[in-house]
Amino acid sequence: MDAVTEITIFVLAALVGFEVISKVPATLHTPLMSQTNAIHGIVLLGGLLVIGFADNPLEDAIGVIAIIFGTVNIVGGFLVTDRMLAMFTRKKSRPKSEPPSGGEDSS
Amino acid sequence: MTLGALALDSDALAVCYIVAFVLFIFGVRQGTHPRTARRGNWIAAGGMAIAVAATLATDVIGNWPLIATGLIIGTAIGVVASIRVQMTEMPQLVALYNGLGGGAVALIAWSEFRHVSEGFGLEEFIPILFATVIGSVSFWGSNVAFGKLQGLISGASVKLPGQQVINALLLVGIIALCVVLAVDRDSPSEGLFIAVLVAAGVLGLMVVLPIGGADMPVVISLLNACTGLAAAGAGFALDNIALIVAGTLVGSSGTILTLEMATAMNRSVGNILFAGFGGAPVGSGSSEQRPHTSIGSQDAAIMLAYADSVVIVPGYGLAVAQAQHAIKEMADALGQRGVTVRYAIHPVAGRMPGHMNVLLAEADVEYEDLVEMDDINPDMPQTDVAIVVGANDVTNPAAKTDPNSPIAGMPIIEVDQARQVIVIKRSMSPGFAGIDNDLFYDDKTSMLFSDAKAAANEIASAIAEL
Numbered sequence: 001m002d003a004v005t006e007i008t009i010f011v012l013a014a015l016v017g018f019e020v021i022s023k024v025p026a027t028l029h030t031p032l033m034s035q036t037n038a039i040h041g042i043v044l045l046g047g048l049l050v051i052g053f054a055d056n057p058l059e060d061a062i063g064v065i066a067i068i069f070g071t072v073n074i075v076g077g078f079l080v081t082d083r084m085l086a087m088f089t090r091k092k093s094r095p096k097s098e099p100p101s102g103g104e105d106s107s
Numbered sequence: 108m109t110l111g112a113l114a115l116d117s118d119a120l121a122v123c124y125i126v127a128f129v130l131f132i133f134g135v136r137q138g139t140h141p142r143t144a145r146r147g148n149w150i151a152a153g154g155m156a157i158a159v160a161a162t163l164a165t166d167v168i169g170n171w172p173l174i175a176t177g178l179i180i181g182t183a184i185g186v187v188a189s190i191r192v193q194m195t196e197m198p199q200l201v202a203l204y205n206g207l208g209g210g211a212v213a214l215i216a217w218s219e220f221r222h223v224s225e226g227f228g229l230e231e232f233i234p235i236l237f238a239t240v241i242g243s244v245s246f247w248g249s250n251v252a253f254g255k256l257q258g259l260i261s262g263a264s265v266k267l268p269g270q271q272v273i274n275a276l277l278l279v280g281i282i283a284l285c286v287v288l289a290v291d292r293d294s295p296s297e298g299l300f301i302a303v304l305v306a307a308g309v310l311g312l313m314v315v316l317p318i319g320g321a322d323m324p325v326v327i328s329l330l331n332a333c334t335g336l337a338a339a340g341a342g343f344a345l346d347n348i349a350l351i352v353a354g355t356l357v358g359s360s361g362t363i364l365t366l367e368m369a370t371a372m373n374r375s376v377g378n379i380l381f382a383g384f385g386g387a388p389v390g391s392g393s394s395e396q397r398p399h400t401s402i403g404s405q406d407a408a409i410m411l412a413y414a415d416s417v418v419i420v421p422g423y424g425l426a427v428a429q430a431q432h433a434i435k436e437m438a439d440a441l442g443q444r445g446v447t448v449r450y451a452i453h454p455v456a457g458r459m460p461g462h463m464n465v466l467l468a469e470a471d472v473e474y475e476d477l478v479e480m481d482d483i484n485p486d487m488p489q490t491d492v493a494i495v496v497g498a499n500d501v502t503n504p505a506a507k508t509d510p511n512s513p514i515a516g517m518p519i520i521e522v523d524q525a526r527q528v529i530v531i532k533r534s535m536s537p538g539f540a541g542i543d544n545d546l547f548y549d550d551k552t553s554m555l556f557s558d559a560k561a562a563a564n565e566i567a568s569a570i571a572e573l
Contacts, residue, residue, distance in 0.1 A: 003230040006343055006351060013128075013352045017359025020132055023139045026454055026479050029364060029461030030197055032138055033331055035148055036360045037204035039131060040334050041155065042353035045162045046215035046341045047177065052169040053222055062214045063170070064177045069211035071181020072188070073204055074159075078152040079189035080200065085148055087194075087468040088141035 031084045038077025044070025114166035123161030124349040130154025131353060135360075141474045158349050194469045195426045198458035202252040202327055208334040209245025212238050212341045213304060219344050220300050223292065232292045234343035236285045239300070240307040241337035247311035249330045255315075256323065256458060265316045271381055277310045314380060320423075321500070323458045325368040325379045332361025364460045371454035371480075373506075373517040399535070402553040404562055407494075407529050408569030410553070411437075414491035414527075416447045418483060420520050421463050422456050424497020424532070425559050433563035434496060435470040440570040449476050451483040451493075451520045453501035484521045493525035495546075497532070497559045503544045513542055528552040531562045 024032050047070050051063030115123070131154045137147025162168070192200045216238040223232065254260040267273065284303045288295045318326050335357025342350025369376050402410075411417055419438065425431060438448040450472060456463040464477050487493065495502050504523045505512040522528050523546055530552060546552055555562055 003343075006346070006348070009348055009351055010339060010343075010355055013355035014359050016132060017356040018363065020136050020139075021356075021360045021363050024135070025139065026367075026452070026461055027464040027474065027477050028138055028141060028144055030201075030459060030465045031144060031148070031461070032135075032360060033201050033327070033364065033460060034197070034204070035135065035138065035151060036331060036335065036357040037201055037208065038155065039135075039151060039353050040208040040338045040357040042158065042350055043208055043211040043215060043338045043341060044159060044181075045347060045349055046338075046345055047211060048159075048162050048168060048174060049345055049347065050215050050218040050222075051173055051177075052167050054170060054173075054218065059218050059221060060170070060173055062218045064173050066211040066214040066218070067174060067177025068181040068184070069207040069214075071178050072185040073208050073211075074152075074155055075182045075185030076189045076200075077185075077204055078148060078155070079186060080192060080197075081148045082145060083189065084194070084197075084465050084468070085141065085145040087465070087471075088474050089145050 028085075028088070031081050031088075034077055034081045034084065038074050038081060041070050041073030041075075041077055044074060046070070115161055115164045117165075120161050120165055121348065123157055124352075127154040127158035127161075127349060128352045130157070131356060135356070158353075162349075194466055195429060196257075197465060198323060198327060198462060199253050199256040201459060202249045202256060202330065205327070205330045205334045206246045206249030206253065209242045209249060209330070209337055211242075212334070212337040213242030213246055213307075215341050216242060216344060217300070217304065219341075220295070221297070223295060229289060229292070231344055231346075232289050234340045236288065236303065238337050238340035238344055239303055240281055240285070241333050241340060243304050243307035244311035244314070245330050245333040245337055247308040248315040248326075248333075249311075251312055251315040252318075252323065252326055252330060255318075255320065260316075263319055267313075270313065270317060274310060274313050274381075277306055277313065281306045281310065318379065320458065321455070322372075322379050324455045324460055324462075325365060325372070325376065327459045328361050328364035328368055329376065329380075330361075332358050332365055335359075335361055368455055368460060371518060373514070397548045399548050400550075400553045402529070402555055404555065404557070404565035405569050407553070407555050407562075408566045408573065410527060410529065411441055411446065411492055411494065411566065412444055412570050412573050414441075414446055416449075416486075416490050416492075417441060418449050418451050418487070418490045418493045418522075418525065420451045420453075420493060420495045420498050420502060420522055421467065422453075422496065422498025422501060423458060424499075426457060426462070426466055426497070428497060428559035430496065430558075430560035430563050431466045431470040431472075433560045433567065435467070435472055437563045437567040437570070438472070440567045444570070444573075449478050449483065451480065451522075452477055453480050453498070453518075453520050456498060456501060480518060480520050484524075487521045487524035490525040492527045492529060493522040494529045495522055495531065496563070499532070499544055500542060502546055503542060505542065505545055508545075522546065523549060526551065529555055531555045531557060531559050533558065 047066030054060045054063045134147040134151025137143040216235050335354050338354030339351050441448050502522045506514045506517040506519045
């Protein structure tokens with residue numbers, strides 16, 4: 001892929017990112033951060049790719065550590081975000097405030 | 108082991124990546140409301156699973172035993188960490204995860220550098236160096252932030268003489284080394300590359316060390332942005348669009364949060380990074396005693412119980428005292444008497460964006476009762492009692508009235524507009540910024556000197572006995 005295409009993708013991704021993320025309310029900023037922690041775990045892909053052409057112990061070690069770091073980010077990030085969001089969504093003491101059936105907001 | 112027959116070609120991989128991005132963006136989009144956010148998180152996780160599985164199915168993947176080792180160890184650590192972490196420790200965990208992401212990027216860039224051969228143009232080489240520098244800064248900076256939040260190193264502002272000069276020299280040195288490496292890219296010296304890695308790490312340490320606790324929300328957001336951008340840089344180096352898009356998404360998020368936090372403190376990001384103010388008690392200046400009103404928990408309970416509307420203003424002191432459950436019990440006791448209780452959340456009330464909301468959600472406070480600063484301030488004049496728990500600077504009226512105050516212009520929760528104010532605090536000592544708070548000496552303010560948790564428990568039981 002040529003550099004211009006990649007820069008185009010970068011700019012478009014930045015615009016979409018700003019658009020979507022600026023709508024997240026302040027109350028949910030901590031889960032947002034831990035979720036983005038999980039998303040930058042995408043670097044796992046980089047680890048998976050570079051370990052393929054590792055040809056000595058140093059490069060093996062570098063690759064394994066990168067894979068561990070990326071995996072911790074993904075697994076830990078999504079799980080801890082779920083733990084937090086579960087606290088925001090559980091309904092307990094105030095059953096009357098539940099909207100009538102059919103009022104479930106799906107967007 | 109060959110998966111040649113099953114291997115995805117580059118078009119199929121690109122399609123999988125596109126599906127993954129759509130799921131990421133859709134997942135984050137669902138994060139705009141608590142009711143959909145949890146589902147959105149799993150949608151984003153599904154996107155990640157697709158991206159990882161598709162990458163593993165390509166034929167450039169080798170070294171399976173090592174890959175499996177890394178995935179298993181990483182999964183085990185991730186699961187244990189996410190189950191065991193306390194909600195008060197979220198800022199540390201996020202700092203640590205930022206660091207891991209940055210570290211992974213720097214290592215990937217190093218590995219990629221070792222395979223730079225002839226034919227590598229500047230369009231690959233520059234991203235490698237970018238990912239190395241930002242990844243290393245983010246790794247070491249995040250680890251310092253983690254150490255400070257975890258109490259392993261002093262949370263106060265640690266300053267060396269000439270720190271800014273050292274930082275500037277480091278930055279210039281890093282850029283110079285990168286230029287040398289890029290010019291000589293046909294046979295680059297690995298020694299110089301490691302020097303870049305180390306110098307960037309030292310820069311990360313030096314930038315975060317002087318930053319005090321109260322400025323942590325900005326720093327964590329900024330490191331989050333750095334890690335995302337470093338990942339995007341690694342994507343450019345590896346020609347991998349999944350890394351570019353996901354890294355950029357994280358970079359956008361971190362940038363938005365950084366700017367919001369800086370706005371909430373009315374300071375520029377540069378000022379926070381280089382002035383190092385949020386942590387050092389700025390001398391013990393005016394220590395003369397001024398008259399203030401002190402009350403006990405019984406009196407506080409009576410004041411609260413006979414109010415119509417109460418606003419609770421939590422600060423980091425609440426998190427330190429682990430008082431969120433006790434506060435919720437107090438609020439419930441008031442609610443049973445028909446008092447309207449809401450929580451006013453300042454954007455920088457905790458140690459990371461949104462931290463206080465998570466702590467209160469943990470204590471079962473309803474999402475609807477958590478009110479942002481701009482929404483609660485207009486209601487303050489009609490509020491009977493504002494009760495400040497472990498917060499200080501974010502309620503200091505000097506931010507509005509005293510143009511010479513270090514926090515002048517910072518948006519505050521206007522508790523001074525409420526009819527009566529109760530401040531739960533251990534002592535009269537000033538906050539992180541070391542600034543005296545005029546609110547404490549106001550005629551309508553009553554100081555309740557106590558640990559936040561003990562005070563909330565006492566007030567709750569006193570209300571129950573009324």
